[in-house]
Amino acid sequence: MMVKVAVIRCESYDDDKVREAVNRGLELIGGIKEFVSPGEKILLKPNLLAADVPEKCCTTHPSVFKAVAEAFLQVGVNLSYGDSPALHNPSAAAKKAGIADIAEKLGVETADFVNGEEIYFEEGIQNKKFFIAKGVLEADGLISLPKLKTHFLAKMTGSIKNQFGCVPGELKGEFHVRMPNINDFSMMLIDLNRLLKPRLYIMDGIMAMEGGGPRRGTPKKMNVLLLSKDPIALDAMVCKMVNLDPKYVPTVKLGKEVGFGTYLDEEIELVGDPFESFIDPAFVVKREPVKPFYQGGIVQFVRNALVPKPLIQSKKCLKCGECVRLCPVKPKALDWHSGNKTKVPNYKYSRCIRCYCCQEICPEGAISLKEPIVKNFFKGRKLAVLSSFTRKLRR
Numbered sequence: 001m002m003v004k005v006a007v008i009r010c011e012s013y014d015d016d017k018v019r020e021a022v023n024r025g026l027e028l029i030g031g032i033k034e035f036v037s038p039g040e041k042i043l044l045k046p047n048l049l050a051a052d053v054p055e056k057c058c059t060t061h062p063s064v065f066k067a068v069a070e071a072f073l074q075v076g077v078n079l080s081y082g083d084s085p086a087l088h089n090p091s092a093a094a095k096k097a098g099i100a101d102i103a104e105k106l107g108v109e110t111a112d113f114v115n116g117e118e119i120y121f122e123e124g125i126q127n128k129k130f131f132i133a134k135g136v137l138e139a140d141g142l143i144s145l146p147k148l149k150t151h152f153l154a155k156m157t158g159s160i161k162n163q164f165g166c167v168p169g170e171l172k173g174e175f176h177v178r179m180p181n182i183n184d185f186s187m188m189l190i191d192l193n194r195l196l197k198p199r200l201y202i203m204d205g206i207m208a209m210e211g212g213g214p215r216r217g218t219p220k221k222m223n224v225l226l227l228s229k230d231p232i233a234l235d236a237m238v239c240k241m242v243n244l245d246p247k248y249v250p251t252v253k254l255g256k257e258v259g260f261g262t263y264l265d266e267e268i269e270l271v272g273d274p275f276e277s278f279i280d281p282a283f284v285v286k287r288e289p290v291k292p293f294y295q296g297g298i299v300q301f302v303r304n305a306l307v308p309k310p311l312i313q314s315k316k317c318l319k320c321g322e323c324v325r326l327c328p329v330k331p332k333a334l335d336w337h338s339g340n341k342t343k344v345p346n347y348k349y350s351r352c353i354r355c356y357c358c359q360e361i362c363p364e365g366a367i368s369l370k371e372p373i374v375k376n377f378f379k380g381r382k383l384a385v386l387s388s389f390t391r392k393l394r395r
Contacts, residue, residue: 002269003262004029005237006227009273010206013054013063018225022067022202025227028271035199035229036141038076043111043139044069045198047147047162048083049214050361051096057209057219060145062098064204064225068145069106082111082135083165086172086326086361090114111135116168119195125258126184127191136166136196144198144231148205148222148238150213150285152308152356152369153182157214158238159201159231160186160251163193173328176355182290186250190260193231201234202227210242210284216365217284224278232261233268237275242283250290308369309352310334310359314344316366321345323358323367334358 006028010021026032036042046060054061065081072079081103085093090113094100103110112134119132136142146162154161164172179185205224209217224241228234232255236246246252246263255261262268291307312323324345327334333351336343359367 003230003233003267004228004269004271005230005233006225007237007270007272007275007278008225008227009223009277010225011223013061013206015063015066018063018206019067019070021225022064022071022227025202025225025272026071029227029229032071032075035143036072036075036077040077040140041138042072042077042079043136043142044072044079044081044108044145045136045142045162045165046081046083046097046099046145047149047157047204048085048090048093048097048099048165050085051088051093052215053096054098055219056215057147057149057207057217058215059093059097060099060147060204061206062102064202064206065099065145066102066106068143068202069102069108072143073106073108078109079106080109080111080135080139082113082133084113084133084168084172085165086357111138113165113168116171121191121195123194124191125194126187130192130195131167131171132196133166133168142166142196142198144201146201146203148203148208148224148226150210150217152212152214152359153354154186154251155244155249155286155290156235156239156242158235158251159203159228160189160193160235160255162201163196163198164189166192166196170326170328173326173355173357176353176357177328177330180353180355183250183254186254187258189251190255190258194260198231200227200229201231203234203238205238208283212369215360216362220280220283222278222280222283230261230268232256232263236263237268237270239263241275241278241280242285243279243281244285244287248287248289307354308371309349309354310347310356310367311370312344312346313366313368316364317344318364318366319344320363323362326357326361328355328357329353 006025052058151157210220211217239246
């Protein structure tokens, strides 16, 4: 069967225009009653990465949340919402993002994303256990509301990665430690989605984020909402929209390989507005294949020469210590190794797994990613030879 992806033009966050766009998109993919039934407990899962204002384009915009909530309330479901941010508590993030006030006015309950329960997932391809927020487990169904953003580790954050927020708080860091390889990490995200089975994905791309996402990028006007029940197809269409090969995004590539969705044009039916009108080849995103990070010995040494490393800009750093607190490795790769907390923390790159959690959560944007000098030295054939050498070492 063909998978439908609705691509809907919406040029502002005006409530009426967003409501019209959301309702149109829902009708084009089968109507809202295809996804929920009256009386069900339905959870809305926006992207609330951190306590940031909507204008930063880090979080799902409150107008999109409002339009979706209104649509589902009209069919008589019991609605709740929630997310577990990387840095701040859920209520603070929802308040700053403007979603908490909307939810209160509409009578949408706040789901518990602080406490959780360990769930055994027998069908997991790679991961058999997850610790899931109680608010997710108490719902009959989940509607995912991702934000169109770049991501320094996975290239794009979208439909698949949005469900990582269903793992409470700092427990997310444990996955980075156990799976520093982006392909392993992406397979974990796919297993997580296979467990949770979101019924529908509605992506906010009216204003997107390009460059240094998912939190420190630049707002970019894309004028689009995307809707689909296939997260791989939706994320693949976003990739094509920004001139990025979907096969270079690990969650998309691996999701297709395990049968969780498709990125093939002949298997996707685009509905709504002309797709070509949204293509933006100037969108700032890294378009080369992902370079997985491997730990140990000469392989890690070679990869360190090719993979960007985090670097603290001392003039911006407030020495708040959030980066140190949330560094997931033990012993920490980022710490006051001198013992003096009045100075800027420093890295021990031999411990760093390149998860970039520090860069993602820094409240001042003081951590940047530095391209290794050797990357600019090895070009073309030389880079291919070095990559081949690395693969042989792994064997």
